Amino acid sequence: MDVLKQHQVHGGTLKYLRHDSVSTGTSMTLSVFTPAGEGPFPVLIWLSGLTCTEDNFTTKAGAYRAAAEHGVIIVAPDTSPRGEGVADDPAYDLGQGAGFYVDATQGPWAPHFRMETYVVEELIALIDAEFPTTGARSISGHSMGGHGALTLALRHPELFRSVSAFAPIASPTRCPWGEKAFTAYLGADRAEWAKHDAALLIEGGAAKGHFDDILIDQGDADGFLVEQLKPELLTAAGETAGQKVTLRMQPGYDHSYFFMASFIADHVAFHAERLKR
Template sequence: MNIEIKSENKSFDGLNRQYTHRSNTLDCDMQFGVFLPEKALQGNKLPVLFWLSGLTCTDENFMQKSGIQKIASKYNVIVVAPDTSPRGESVPDDVDKSYDFGLGAGFYINATQEPWKKNYQMYSYILEELIPLVDEHFPVDDTRFISGHSMGGHGALTIGLKNSELFKSISAFSPICNPSQVPWGIKAFSNYLGDDKNQWKKYDALELVKNNKPNLPILVDQGSDDVFYAEQLSTVSFQKQLNAYDSDQFSVRIQEGYDHSYYFIATFLEEHIKFHLKSL
């Protein structure tokens, strides 16, 4: 698979790059961000963190706002941040141009309904295209972690839980834990997946852990002052379900006074990287 460098910036002795490529899975051009620590530039194979961003975001938000470069350089982790949806003039969007559906809101699922199914195959894109592409072009070892924020937290949880053989651990900030029961998820799933709610459950983190104990470590951080906490995220229900397994591998932390922003993410991001490395 061919990729092209769109931009490059030195940061903390490493390189922050943005790449473009043609995605056969999504039938459009895509871009993704990569941070390569100095050791990676020297040819050393390193662990890789896949970061999935939230509604309205592109591949750039996390790379520009989180401060990940300093942390990734310190702990020698390669970071990959894909875009949040397919894009382009031929890619359908919400007719009302709403922020919570369509462009910038792919929800990391495989759409089955028209007109979305041709392009909105983000679940397969991450697993079947992006991961092999990263393995081919970058000095990564077989140690993968997955993390994300909000809609991307939902993506990290569901992709990680359903593909535990590919990842060592999962973490998330403010994830949509039970999308089949909240407004953001109901809107997206109704359009992308249709009316069959059994299909919805396949992309719902709470449903995935109800009857199956996860077999890899999970860390979730949720801000108590998040404006979406009560209506959209279902954090407490997810926390109760994980607590029922009585395992120190699972931790859902409510962080007092923090909101839904990148100020929150930047505060605890180093702890998440240390959590992932501890899983080794």
């Protein structure tokens, strides 16, 4: 990996990195915070939302103080492949910056938009090879990245000790963002969509026996709450499946990183406890 820039923060080291990805066939960028000391350390993967890069969480979430205190590496990849020859769309909610953490099967997206494979196979292997990890990892994210964190954890539970999300797209088969993206990336077959819907996966028992709790924070002043996010579908699914889902509705908070900065320490602590068991 090429080191693009490096900073010291809270006694640890933050690196912005670039590498050639086999999964996407493009260069991919990411940021990695490593606490002070020799390690090894457990890993928390963070998946960001629509329009974001590896930089939004790094500069806005204020997560690294808690990560340093708990001795956790935090990895934040970009949200999609990018570059010349990579398909795109003028809209903010499709194409570059909007990978939705699925492997596209439809043109023109299929050649490069393979974000599920990138995260669960290539990124994890790369981090374990290049950084002093314990091999234990958890996953979290925001909005589209919250959808990604939940669905990747539910589809690959053997890879993760715990999962949480901020304002996730809870059921992309039942909201405009998800319907648009899934039609483009996966085609018209809603049975394929259902394989990437967190609420439906929980309802079907995907979390049972793997996650003692799923932590969700959601602001009640979020402008996307009713039409796009629908967190109540996650708690309803958990009740059906007998899976604990802790939904914390936070009064007055919106969809921004100010919301995440207010509660990110709780999520780092939530994961650290489970990563060190």
